[in-house]
Amino acid sequence: MAEITEDELRTRVRAFLAGMPDDADMFAFRGAQFDAGLAVVHFPEGKGGLGLSPKMQGVVADELRSSPHSYHDLAVNPIGIGMGMPTVLTHGTDEMHERFLRPCFTGEEIWCQLFSEPGAGSDVAGLASKAELDGDEWIVNGQKVWTTLAHRSRWGMLVARTDPDQPKHKGLSYFVIDMHADGVETRPLYQITGEAEFNEVFMTDVRIPDSMRLGERGDGWRVAITTLMNERVALGGGGSPRGGGAIALLTDVWEKNQPPADSPEYTVWRDRVADLWVKAEVLRLTTARARVAAQVGVPGPEGSVGKLMSAELNKDIFEAVLDLHGADGMIFEAGYPLERAENAAMYTIDNKKSFLRSRANSIEGGTSEVMRNILGERVLGLPGDIRVDKDIPWTEVPRN
Numbered sequence: 001m002a003e004i005t006e007d008e009l010r011t012r013v014r015a016f017l018a019g020m021p022d023d024a025d026m027f028a029f030r031g032a033q034f035d036a037g038l039a040v041v042h043f044p045e046g047k048g049g050l051g052l053s054p055k056m057q058g059v060v061a062d063e064l065r066s067s068p069h070s071y072h073d074l075a076v077n078p079i080g081i082g083m084g085m086p087t088v089l090t091h092g093t094d095e096m097h098e099r100f101l102r103p104c105f106t107g108e109e110i111w112c113q114l115f116s117e118p119g120a121g122s123d124v125a126g127l128a129s130k131a132e133l134d135g136d137e138w139i140v141n142g143q144k145v146w147t148t149l150a151h152r153s154r155w156g157m158l159v160a161r162t163d164p165d166q167p168k169h170k171g172l173s174y175f176v177i178d179m180h181a182d183g184v185e186t187r188p189l190y191q192i193t194g195e196a197e198f199n200e201v202f203m204t205d206v207r208i209p210d211s212m213r214l215g216e217r218g219d220g221w222r223v224a225i226t227t228l229m230n231e232r233v234a235l236g237g238g239g240s241p242r243g244g245g246a247i248a249l250l251t252d253v254w255e256k257n258q259p260p261a262d263s264p265e266y267t268v269w270r271d272r273v274a275d276l277w278v279k280a281e282v283l284r285l286t287t288a289r290a291r292v293a294a295q296v297g298v299p300g301p302e303g304s305v306g307k308l309m310s311a312e313l314n315k316d317i318f319e320a321v322l323d324l325h326g327a328d329g330m331i332f333e334a335g336y337p338l339e340r341a342e343n344a345a346m347y348t349i350d351n352k353k354s355f356l357r358s359r360a361n362s363i364e365g366g367t368s369e370v371m372r373n374i375l376g377e378r379v380l381g382l383p384g385d386i387r388v389d390k391d392i393p394w395t396e397v398p399r400n
């Protein structure tokens with residue numbers, strides 16, 4: 001489609017909203033949004049988009065926010081929408097686009113990411129789960145860990161080793177795995193919040209048709225990079241309006257719990273809150289700029305800037321929130337029940353839970369140390385990390 005102006009897109013979204021019945025449920029609403037090309041506007045026409053620049057999604061988001069029907073995009077299916085859809089679009093066949101994109105966007109089919117293993121997190125290319133070809137099917141055996149929302153998922157993005165004699169990055173292949181298939185077992189892992197958002201996933205002789213492979217055999221690392229780069233953009237935040245998101249929770253608590261204006265701590269506190277507000281605004285503008293620069297499919301290393309900033313800032317914001325609660329901040333009024341999470345919320349209106357949840361921000365989706373390595377090497381051009389196992393066969397790499 002020829003590029004349309006912001007005003008034209010706005011008019012199109014308003015017309016779409018005017019045509020939606022008041023009682024449309026989430027699936028119907030999001031399905032119609034997909035069909036109108038307003039799901040991910042930089043996707044091609046007929047595949048949830050209009051072939052526009054990624055920055056135009058902000059126009060859609062603005063309009064949807066003011067509608068009674070607005071269903072927050074990522075929260076519906078955070079891993080599927082943020083990472084699964086761009087990966088399937090970039091590396092999948094037309095049949096896969098047809099099969100997976102729409103129900104992923106509506107939230108009818110939840111997705112999870114099966115990358116990390118007990119022996120491979122930051123160094124995910126060192127993973128050991130294996131897939132062996134048997135006719136036109138692969139037989140998968142291995143264990144994944146920290147798999148967010150595996151218990152709710154219909155599909156998983158799986159990276160497995162298909163050629164152990166190749167160096168670690170070269171012997172991997174990437175599959176879409178049916179999480180309901182025989183041999184897939186999901187067990188809860190509880191976080192410090194008391195919720196089990198993530199899981200251990202055991203795969204025993206799971207059969208995956210070769211038609212569910214994304215990318216070429218042995219080229220799984222390249223496909224995984226698409227997922228990881230999009231994960232960083234998704235986790236980098238910046239989707240909230242000015243003063244919105246986590247910082248809005250801090251300003252709310254500040255308004256209710258701030259010390260008296262003539263007390264000595266008031267000035268120190270005001271300085272701390274203002275500093276965090278400014279940093280949140282810088283993050284919003286930085287991620288907005290990264291979105292404009294982002295290519296369709298595989299965003300560049302700029303996604304790591306937002307991921308690093310948002311992880312560290314979220315932790316600082318929720319530390320301030322808790323400090324503003326004073327001694328009360330140490331008490332969990334609701335007790336500490338162990339629960340199965342329905343979603344992977346980065347923060348909720350429960351300030352204390354959000355504080356605990358924020359500690360994971362600098363681990364999930366790549367740790368802050370790893371983000372600094374990426375930025376040092378790929379953006380600043382500093383010398384690379386030492387990688388002694390990069391060019392030798394995976395089978396010869398010492399491991400415990």
Ligand SMILES: Cc1cc2nc3c(=O)[nH]c(=O)nc-3n(C[C@H](O)[C@H](O)[C@H](O)COP(=O)(O)OP(=O)(O)OC[C@H]3O[C@@H](n4cnc5c(N)ncnc54)[C@H](O)[C@@H]3O)c2cc1C
Nearest residue numbers: 113114115116121122146147148360363364365366367369
């Ligand atoms: C809330 C949450 C949700 C998650 N969801 C998923 C999911 O859905 N799917 C999935 O596959 N994984 C998921 N993960 C796993 C996550 O990707 C890993 O935890 C992360 O990549 C770190 O790996 P690790 O835990 O094995 O730590 P390690 O890699 O063992 O790292 C341990 C420490 O060493 C540091 N370190 C490691 N390598 C280097 C280096 N080269 N230079 C400097 N420091 C280094 C790390 O920064 C860290 O501090 C999730 C994690 C969390 C916390």
